[in-house]
Structures are given as C-alpha cells and as structure tokens.
Amino acid sequence: MANQNSAHPQAGAFQRRLAALASGPHADALRQGLRGIEKESLRVTPQGKLAMTPHPRAFGSALTHPLITTDYSEALVELITPAETDAALTLDRLDVLHRFAYSHMGDELLWNNSMPNSLPPEDEIPLGLYGTSNIGTLKHVYRRGLALRYGRTMQCIAGIHYNYSLNEDVWRAWQALDPTSTLTARDFQSERYFALIRNFRRTSWLLMYLFGASPALNRRFVEGKAHRLETFDADTFYLPHATSLRMSDLGYTNNPAQADLLPSYDNLDAYLDVLAKAVSQPYAPYEAIGTQRDGEWVQINTNVLQIENEFYSTIRPKRVTQSGERPLHALSERGVQYIEVRCLDIDPFEPTGISLETARFLDAYLLYCALEDSPLLPPRASIEANGNFSAVAKEGRKPGLTLQRDGKSVPMREWAEALFDAIEPVAKTLDALNGNDDHTRTLAALRPRIADASLTPSARVLQTMRDRQQSFDEFALELSTRHAEWFRARPLSVDEERAMEALAAKSLVDQAEVERNDTESFDAFVAEYQVYTLNRASV
Incomplete structure (x- = not known):
C-alpha cells in the first residue's frame, strides 16, 4: 500500500493503474x-470603494444567467465558465467573461484579490437581490441568514473554485480492472471520487503553499475581533509567513456551529448522513434569533445549516441538480459527478485571477489524488489534515516548518518534494496522451517554490507592498486597475458580444417567467422546501 498520506506512490498498484488506464x-x-x-470578484469604484450600484442589468439576471451571477453581495460578481476538456479553453472562456463584464461596468473595477477592500459598515454592505419569485426571495433570505450567523464582512471574501471531473469511461475502465468489484457503475464512481477527496484532504496544504496569495488584509476586516495578526502599516494587518489568510481561521471555520461539523469522507452515505443532520437539526443560538422579525424573514430556518451549501469545506462532491432539486438529494439519487476545489485564492498578479500554470498543476494533482491508494480518513486523521492545512495557511513560508503525517512530524519541504515526485508520472502520462510537455513543464516551473519561498505568490504580495510602500488596499487597487485596462483594451468581437448579450437577454426573460409561474405564498414555499429537505434529502 502507498504511504497513507500519499507522499509518493509505490511502483505497485498506483503505477499499474496509471499504465492500464493510459493504454488500450x-x-x-x-x-x-x-x-x-467559478471566479468571485467584488465590484469597486475607481477609488477602491465597494460599488453600491445594482448588479448591472446588461449582465442579465443573477437568478437565471448560467455564466454571470452574484455570490453573497449585490457587488460580489461570480463569473462561471462552461466545462471544457482543456484548461486553456477554460481560461479563454474566463477571459471572455471578464472582457464582457468590463464593457458593461462603466468605470467600476473587479477587485482582483481574495480579501476585500475597506468595506462600509456591516449594515451598508448590500445583499444579493434575485427578483420577486419565491426561489429568488429564498436566495436573498438565505443571505440574510448568513449575515446574522457570520457577518456581512466575512461573506465578502472571494476565491476561485475549480470544478473537475474524469470522463466516465475512465471509471468504467478502472472498474473493469477489478473483476471482484460488485458495485454498480454509479457507486464505483462515487467511491473513487471520495478516494480522491480523501487524498486531497491529506495533501491540499500543498496548494496553499504553492498558490496562496492572501498574506495581508485591510485592518477593518478584523475590527472588533480577536486575532493574532501583525501590523504591516497603518491600514494593513498581515502574518509574516502566511500564505492564505482567507483560508485561515478568520472565516467559517471559526464559527461554533460549523466547528463541530466533521463529515465523513469514507463514502457517500456517511457524508450525506452528517450534512442531512446539519440541515435539519436546530441550533440553540439560531433558534434564539428565530426566522422572522417584524413580519420579515431573516433566515430560512434555525438549523445548524440553512442549506447544505452553507457548510464550508475546501472540496465538495457535486452532482448537477435538476430544477428545484436539493444538492443532497441529487448526490443521493445519482451519485458524485465531479468535485469542486474551493480553497484557491485569487492570484492578484493574474488578470483572470488564475494562471494556466496553476490549472495545469491542478489537473495533474487531482488525477494523482484520484489514482493513488486512499485509505479511509478516520476523525483523528481528518483533524490532522485540518491542522496541516491551517498551519500552512498561517505560516507556510516559515523556515523549518513541520507537519504531522500519521502522528509523526515531517518537514513540509521534504513532503512537498515527495508529492512532486509522485505527481510527475501523472504529468508525463497526460503529456504523452496530449502530445506535448505542458504538465511536466508546469511541475518543473513550480518545483523551485518549495526550496525558495520568495517565489510563492504570498511572498511576492508582501515584497511588492514593501517595495512600493503600499498598503494592502493600494496594492490591490493598483493591480486591479491595471488588469481592467488590459481587458478594456481587448473588446469582444461583434459575434462574441452578440452571443453574450443574447444570453443576458434570455436570462431576464427566464427570470420573468419564473416570477409569473409562482402560485403560492413565500411562507408556503419555504414550508415545502423544508419538508423536501427532511423527506427527500435526508438519507
């Protein structure tokens, strides 16, 4: 068996598996x-203040547009690419979405950083609006609930989500390699995606080290909160060796209700059990708030989670939902279809927030996680993985940093080098199949970051701020402005613009149709929504 924390594959099952799937x-x-x-970005003014304007109508409906919506705030734009077979095509799509957005935003900018700018007071941060339909109102009420539970400021953190799936023929071919398997094709696929997730949980600290880009923040972000951040300048806090304050304990993980949630990643049923309980179990502090104030809904319910997507995790198993279907039910009925990596910071040096190099690495790394042996992850191992992830987020560039592997200390750099060695055969295999050297060149380009922390994005952020004597806001605004100029200098072609305008127009028509088709009160809609959760999504 390979090392339980996936330091490197042995020349056994892993190599045979890789060779078999890469041939025939x-x-x-x-x-x-x-x-x-999926890329989130705050809309800001040219001066770097939060935009208080509505979601641009030219973007279409935030409720029904498939590619442009809002995340938490009316000012927090979310750009969603279609799924592509090549990361380069995915980034091309993301580039098109940025160019379209910038042609319809006036002089506003997209804040190209995971940590927000200097935000207005909590009650002035606008929540997302989705029209008058019941489902649109539910989305808004959900955000009211998030504000009560976590605060609006924290919800303005932005990131990159990377959705990844293997072609289903790979799973069929893999299962055929094991004549003793009695699982259905659907269950085998779900089982293997959970194996990927377990390996990811063990080793995703590596992503924080390589790509974390939020070592500093505006001091108002933690105003009134206990913290151990250090002063960078009059307006900025930071940690000297941090890679990602966004992924540290400044966010959801510091919430008592979620702190006790530790889903099992041993299999799909065990995972669903924990989340189904969380979306149906009342939580006393939320019960004290209630669901309505002065006749207005302030949260969907008083449970540990209002809905399953409220659970914060670095990676999620996913299945495309049907109209009106809950994510838990989709997973329960049809199994895992893809995974969503949720821990990537926006790269402030990249106009789209993510480089092709990063995407190529993710493709090789995630395939490695899928193919490598993946022992179960009991609570103790899960806690160990969380500790490693947190340590690298807060002090990943600290010289001599050690992590825990199976209860023993191991130098982070040593483990990182072993992981690169493990991923390399996967990168070579992908390149052989594609007839290029894209993935091996990516690994070669990124490996020096292990020995030289100054090459990491987080180190570059702090060094740039020092060199230019900039606060965090000044640094982020300068780069965001530069990126905006780059996008605006490259308007879409006439055909591309027409296609995007047609999508926006259709989304507005679709929203209007949803609103016309509502026949029940919102109270009745919420009641049915809750019954659906308990009767169909609980497993």
Missing part, C-alpha cells in the same frame, strides 16, 4: 475530463 481503447478518455472555473 480507453486511453483517450483519460485526457477528456472536464474542468470549469
């Missing part, structure tokens, strides 16, 4: 998986 009639399927990107 299904070899081409190994490079035909899908990846998509």
Whole structure:
C-alpha cells in the first residue's frame, strides 16, 4: 500500500493503474475530463470603494444567467465558465467573461484579490437581490441568514473554485480492472471520487503553499475581533509567513456551529448522513434569533445549516441538480459527478485571477489524488489534515516548518518534494496522451517554490507592498486597475458580444417567467422546501 498520506506512490498498484488506464481503447478518455472555473470578484469604484450600484442589468439576471451571477453581495460578481476538456479553453472562456463584464461596468473595477477592500459598515454592505419569485426571495433570505450567523464582512471574501471531473469511461475502465468489484457503475464512481477527496484532504496544504496569495488584509476586516495578526502599516494587518489568510481561521471555520461539523469522507452515505443532520437539526443560538422579525424573514430556518451549501469545506462532491432539486438529494439519487476545489485564492498578479500554470498543476494533482491508494480518513486523521492545512495557511513560508503525517512530524519541504515526485508520472502520462510537455513543464516551473519561498505568490504580495510602500488596499487597487485596462483594451468581437448579450437577454426573460409561474405564498414555499429537505434529502 502507498504511504497513507500519499507522499509518493509505490511502483505497485498506483503505477499499474496509471499504465492500464493510459493504454488500450480507453486511453483517450483519460485526457477528456472536464474542468470549469467559478471566479468571485467584488465590484469597486475607481477609488477602491465597494460599488453600491445594482448588479448591472446588461449582465442579465443573477437568478437565471448560467455564466454571470452574484455570490453573497449585490457587488460580489461570480463569473462561471462552461466545462471544457482543456484548461486553456477554460481560461479563454474566463477571459471572455471578464472582457464582457468590463464593457458593461462603466468605470467600476473587479477587485482582483481574495480579501476585500475597506468595506462600509456591516449594515451598508448590500445583499444579493434575485427578483420577486419565491426561489429568488429564498436566495436573498438565505443571505440574510448568513449575515446574522457570520457577518456581512466575512461573506465578502472571494476565491476561485475549480470544478473537475474524469470522463466516465475512465471509471468504467478502472472498474473493469477489478473483476471482484460488485458495485454498480454509479457507486464505483462515487467511491473513487471520495478516494480522491480523501487524498486531497491529506495533501491540499500543498496548494496553499504553492498558490496562496492572501498574506495581508485591510485592518477593518478584523475590527472588533480577536486575532493574532501583525501590523504591516497603518491600514494593513498581515502574518509574516502566511500564505492564505482567507483560508485561515478568520472565516467559517471559526464559527461554533460549523466547528463541530466533521463529515465523513469514507463514502457517500456517511457524508450525506452528517450534512442531512446539519440541515435539519436546530441550533440553540439560531433558534434564539428565530426566522422572522417584524413580519420579515431573516433566515430560512434555525438549523445548524440553512442549506447544505452553507457548510464550508475546501472540496465538495457535486452532482448537477435538476430544477428545484436539493444538492443532497441529487448526490443521493445519482451519485458524485465531479468535485469542486474551493480553497484557491485569487492570484492578484493574474488578470483572470488564475494562471494556466496553476490549472495545469491542478489537473495533474487531482488525477494523482484520484489514482493513488486512499485509505479511509478516520476523525483523528481528518483533524490532522485540518491542522496541516491551517498551519500552512498561517505560516507556510516559515523556515523549518513541520507537519504531522500519521502522528509523526515531517518537514513540509521534504513532503512537498515527495508529492512532486509522485505527481510527475501523472504529468508525463497526460503529456504523452496530449502530445506535448505542458504538465511536466508546469511541475518543473513550480518545483523551485518549495526550496525558495520568495517565489510563492504570498511572498511576492508582501515584497511588492514593501517595495512600493503600499498598503494592502493600494496594492490591490493598483493591480486591479491595471488588469481592467488590459481587458478594456481587448473588446469582444461583434459575434462574441452578440452571443453574450443574447444570453443576458434570455436570462431576464427566464427570470420573468419564473416570477409569473409562482402560485403560492413565500411562507408556503419555504414550508415545502423544508419538508423536501427532511423527506427527500435526508438519507
């Protein structure tokens, strides 16, 4: 068996698995998986203040547009690419979305950083609006609940989500390698995605080290909160060796209700059990708030989680939902379809917030996580993984940093080098199938960051701020302005613009149709929504 924390594959099952899947009639399927990107960005004024304007109508409906919506705030734009078989195509799609957005935002900018700018007082941060339909109102009420539970400021953190799936022929071919398997094709696929998730949980601290880009923040973000951040300048706090304050304990993980949530990643049923309980179990502090104030809804319910997506995690198993379907029910009925990596910071040096190099690494790394042996992750191992992730987020560039692997200390750099060695055969296999050297060149370009922390994005952020004598806000605004100029200098072609305008127009029509078709009160709609959760999503 390979090392339980996936330091490196042994020349056994892993290598045979990789070789078998990379040859024969299904070899081409190994490079035909899908990846998509969701990028969140705050809209800000040219002076770097939060935009108080509505979601631009030219963007279409935030409720029904498939590619442009809002996340938490009316000012927090979310750009969603279609799924593509090549990361380069995915980034091209993300580039198009940025260029379209900038042609319809006036002089506003997209804040190209995970940590927010100097925000207005809590009650002035606008919540997302989704029209008058019951489902649109539910989305708004959900955000009211998030404000009560976590605060509006924290919800303005932004990030990159990377959606990844293997072609289903890969799973079929893999299962055929094991004649003793009695699982259905659907259950085998779900089981293997959970194996990927377990390996990711063990080793995703590596992503924080390589790509974390939020070592500093505006001091108002933690105003009135206990913290151990240090002063960078009059307006900025930071940690000297941090890679990602966004992924540290400044967010959801510091919430008591979620702190006790430790889903099992041993299999789909165990995972669903924990989340189904969380969306149906009352939580006393939320019960004290209630669901309505002065006749207005302030949260969907008083449970540990209002809905399953409220649970914060670095990676999620996902299944595309049908109209009106809850995510838990979709997973329970049809199994895991893809995974969503949720821990990536926006790269402030990249106009789209993520480089092709990062995407190529993710593709090789996630395939490695899928193929490597993946022992179960009992609570103790899960806590150990959380501790490693947190340590690298807060002090990943600290010289001599050690992590815990199976209860023993191991130098972070040593483990990182071993992981690169483990991923390399996967990168070579992908390149052989594609007839290029994209993934091996990516690994070669990123490996020096292990020995030289100054090459990491988090170190570059702090060094740039020092060199230019900039506060966090000044640094982020300068780069965001520069990126805006780059996008505005490259308007879409006439055909591309027409296609995007047509999507926006259709989304507005679709929203109006949803609103016309509502036949029940919002109270009745919420009651049915809750019954659906308990009777159909609980497993």
